[in-house]
Amino acid sequence: MSDRPARARVLAAACLLFAPFFAVCAERPLTMSVTSQDPSPQQLGPRLRLRISGNLEGRLEPCGCASGQMGGLARRAFHLQHDRSFDLLIEGGNLVKDGSPLELRKLSTALGVLDLGGYSVLGLGSRDFELQIDDLTMYLQAYRPTAVASDLVEKNPPTDPALAFPSKPYRDHAGTPSARVASLVLHLPEGAARERFTLLPPAEAWQRAMADCPKERLRLLMVHGLGDEVRAAAHYVPRPDLVIGVSPAFNEPPRVYETINGVPVLFTGIRGRMLIDVALARRESDGSPQLTRYEVIELEGSKTAPGAAEDRTTRQMIL
Amino acid sequence: MVNVSTASNPSCPGTRRQRLRHRAMQTNPLVTALVSLALLSACTKPPAPWQPHPVFHDFGMVPHGQVAIVRVPIDFPQDRGAMLPLGYQGSCSCVSTHFVAIGKDGKERVSLGRVANEHAVLPGEKLFLELSLDTRRKEASEQKPVTNAGNVLLTDIGETLGRVVIPISFTFGIEAPVAVSPFAHINFGALPMSQRYSLTLELRPRKGTQAHFLSAKADDPRVRVELRQDGEVCLLDVRVVPDRGLGFGPLYTTITVPTDLPDAYVVPIPVSGQIVGDIEVKPMERISFGRFDFKTPQEGSVIVRDHDTSRPPEFEVLEVRAIVGKDLAQHMETELQPIEGDARSARLVLRYLGTFRHDRAFRGFVELGKRGGGGSVTSIEFVGFSHE
Numbered sequence: 149m150s151d152r153p154a155r156a157r158v159l160a161a162a163c164l165l166f167a168p169f170f171a172v173c174a175e176r177p178l179t180m181s182v183t184s185q186d187p188s189p190q191q192l193g194p195r196l197r198l199r200i201s202g203n204l205e206g207r208l209e210p211c212g213c214a215s216g217q218m219g220g221l222a223r224r225a226f227h228l229q230h231d232r233s234f235d236l237l238i239e240g241g242n243l244v245k246d247g248s249p250l251e252l253r254k255l256s257t258a259l260g261v262l263d264l265g266g267y268s269v270l271g272l273g274s275r276d277f278e279l280q281i282d283d284l285t286m287y288l289q290a291y292r293p294t295a296v297a298s299d300l301v302e303k304n305p306p307t308d309p310a311l312a313f314p315s316k317p318y319r320d321h322a323g324t325p326s327a328r329v330a331s332l333v334l335h336l337p338e339g340a341a342r343e344r345f346t347l348l349p350p351a352e353a354w355q356r357a358m359a360d361c362p363k364e365r366l367r368l369l370m371v372h373g374l375g376d377e378v379r380a381a382a383h384y385v386p387r388p389d390l391v392i393g394v395s396p397a398f399n400e401p402p403r404v405y406e407t408i409n410g411v412p413v414l415f416t417g418i419r420g421r422m423l424i425d426v427a428l429a430r431r432e433s434d435g436s437p438q439l440t441r442y443e444v445i446e447l448e449g450s451k452t453a454p455g456a457a458e459d460r461t462t463r464q465m466i467l
Numbered sequence: 468m469v470n471v472s473t474a475s476n477p478s479c480p481g482t483r484r485q486r487l488r489h490r491a492m493q494t495n496p497l498v499t500a501l502v503s504l505a506l507l508s509a510c511t512k513p514p515a516p517w518q519p520h521p522v523f524h525d526f527g528m529v530p531h532g533q534v535a536i537v538r539v540p541i542d543f544p545q546d547r548g549a550m551l552p553l554g555y556q557g558s559c560s561c562v563s564t565h566f567v568a569i570g571k572d573g574k575e576r577v578s579l580g581r582v583a584n585e586h587a588v589l590p591g592e593k594l595f596l597e598l599s600l601d602t603r604r605k606e607a608s609e610q611k612p613v614t615n616a617g618n619v620l621l622t623d624i625g626e627t628l629g630r631v632v633i634p635i636s637f638t639f640g641i642e643a644p645v646a647v648s649p650f651a652h653i654n655f656g657a658l659p660m661s662q663r664y665s666l667t668l669e670l671r672p673r674k675g676t677q678a679h680f681l682s683a684k685a686d687d688p689r690v691r692v693e694l695r696q697d698g699e700v701c702l703l704d705v706r707v708v709p710d711r712g713l714g715f716g717p718l719y720t721t722i723t724v725p726t727d728l729p730d731a732y733v734v735p736i737p738v739s740g741q742i743v744g745d746i747e748v749k750p751m752e753r754i755s756f757g758r759f760d761f762k763t764p765q766e767g768s769v770i771v772r773d774h775d776t777s778r779p780p781e782f783e784v785l786e787v788r789a790i791v792g793k794d795l796a797q798h799m800e801t802e803l804q805p806i807e808g809d810a811r812s813a814r815l816v817l818r819y820l821g822t823f824r825h826d827r828a829f830r831g832f833v834e835l836g837k838r839g840g841g842g843s844v845t846s847i848e849f850v851g852f853s854h855e
Contacts, residue, residue, distance in 0.1 A: 217560070226741070229716050230719050256852075260850070285827075286827045286852055287852070289791065289827065290830050290852065291830075292790070398554075399554070446560065448560075450651075450654065450737070450739075451652075452651045452652050453654035456652050456654035456737070456740075460656070461752050464752055465751075
């Protein structure tokens with residue numbers, strides 16, 4: 149018996165698998181134009197305008213490895229003050245690279261900058277939990293952004309609430325439209341974090357976070373994990389309106405977002421080099437989420453004028 | 468029990484010795500397993516070794532104001548089935564990239580850079596990495612050719628055969644039709660509301676060319692520009708005049724100077740900085756006590772200066788208010804000390820009295836006003852953390 153027929157079967161199966169897609173590809177260009185697919189504004193409810201970032205990994209300043217690198221909190225602060233066309237600022241977490249004392253100091257600075265910049269939501273990622281938990285607790289308590297970790301559960305909850313870890317299962321945003329933001333840690337590092345905490349199954353954690361969420365409120369979910377773990381969240385119940393992947397799998401935010409199960413899925417990139425400008429709304433006819441704006445903002449500096457377009461206060465805080 | 472019969476696999480027919488081994492392993496499960504593993508590894512066809520072909524492209528000197536786009540062909544293994552272009556990882560962000568696949572029917576597909584099966588490129592198809600160099604987004608300054616390196620990453624759909632890394636490098640320089648000196652980007656830093664900033668730039672066409680500068684314009688009314696000729700040289704006077712009605716905050720705009728050069732080249736000159744209050748606080752705008760023993764008194768200070776000469780020079784402390792921690796005023800003492808020879812400045816000393824017992828952090832603001840009323844003119848943040 150030859151293996152040629154077997155190969156032919158595999159090829160045929162592959163062709164069948166991909167044929168519908170290539171047929172679709174042939175019909176329309178794949179360069180996604182957000183506006184061309186949008187329903188008219190009359191069909192949409194009010195929009196929530198967001199600026200999203202994540203995975204700072206301790207990069208308070210742009211990498212100095214070559215001139216003209218993007219990023220840095222001072223540039224971010226300048227940009228956010230210059231263009232205030234947003235309702236909510238979301239930082240995805242993994243603010244630090246590891247649990248070293250230097251990173252702890254960076255955490256303090258980063259939280260101070262985010263606080264002054266008006267951030268209200270901070271999703272906690274596994275790298276944040278590499279810090280000493282008491283240190284992390286202290287700094288999170290000192291700054292205003294709400295630390296969200298929807299799947300995080302203390303194994304032995306302290307009797308004194310003041311001693312509890314200061315994260316919340318979600319953060320509500322008032323406004324029109326209103327929104328609820330949840331966040332999944334998904335992976336706790338070895339060590340103290342695993343001794344103190346356990347994680348709920350992600351879909352269960354999401355349901356818990358959305359348990360009493362009014363229907364009209366937009367449901368946003370941050371997921372700290374690999375690409376497929378992030379994409380899986382688009383199938384959770386209730387259906388999220390937006391899934392934000394805080395994933396090391398993407399160095400930069402892709403130029404277009406993905407749509408999975410009717411849910412927009414985006415990835416923040418790493419090291420704070422870019423911001424994502426998003427406008428989110430629900431279509432009035434069927435309640436499906438729509439991104440009416442998706443733009444990646446590169447936080448560029450100047451090659452000829454060092455320090456240009458940087459916020460002075462933030463610069464001082466970093467120094 | 469795993470039992471692989473070489474005889475039943477015509478692609479690996481087996482020798483007489485193998486058949487004997489096969490017979491032997493029927494009696495010994497351990498031998499069976501070991502031999503099976505060996506035979507499996509011998510019969511599984513690994514992908515043929517594949518050597519990536521590094522790709523190089525020279526953009527040459529690209530005139531500022533133009534967009535250069537090139538598609539570089541990417542060679543990829545043809546024996547691993549459909550391959551996913553995962554992305555381009557480069558040493559700089561100077562170009563934007565995306566993948567283009569051209570099917571056997573000649574139709575183009577643009578890969579969205581997503582890790583999903585439908586964005587695969589199939590054997591026999593062509594794959595290109597499109598590099599787009601948009602000099603309009605860069606400053607109008609000469610840039611010598613530099614080489615940038617990166618990698619294109621591809622993987623088979625099942626991600627079982629390992630990723631393929633194809634080195635890419637490209638060189639480009641930027642040729643500025645007009646030299647702008649001393650800066651191609653004006654950074655006026657922090658400008659107090661009651662002050663002005665001014666700078667004169669020189670605009671000079673590239674050697675061997677002649678150009679006339681037609682007019683200059685800035686969209687932000689706080690940035691005022693004027694072109695003038697000084698002999699052979701064209702000068703651009705730039706002034707930044709804060710507007711109280713627009714308040715504090717960042718200012719970012721671009722001055723544009725059209726020319727009569729080919730392609731109607733327009734010189735862009737970015738202007739950025741912050742309009743700040745007239746109260747200057749230095750060396751830092753906040754007092755950080757850092758981590759320390761809360762039972763020990765601590766002291767921190769900043770120097771405050773009022774640039775607005777229409778107000779009385781003296782400061783006064785209006786309030787110490789808390790963001791974190793309660794009743795901070797009970798635990799803090801403030802003092803304003805004059806600075807000799809500078810009547811408009813004072814040193815604000817903030818003393819923590821060492822009286823916190825239960826909190827692990829405090830954070831708040833000192834509100835400063837001017838003698839004679841009028842409310843707060845500036846807020847100075849302070850923060851401290853317990854080392855326990």
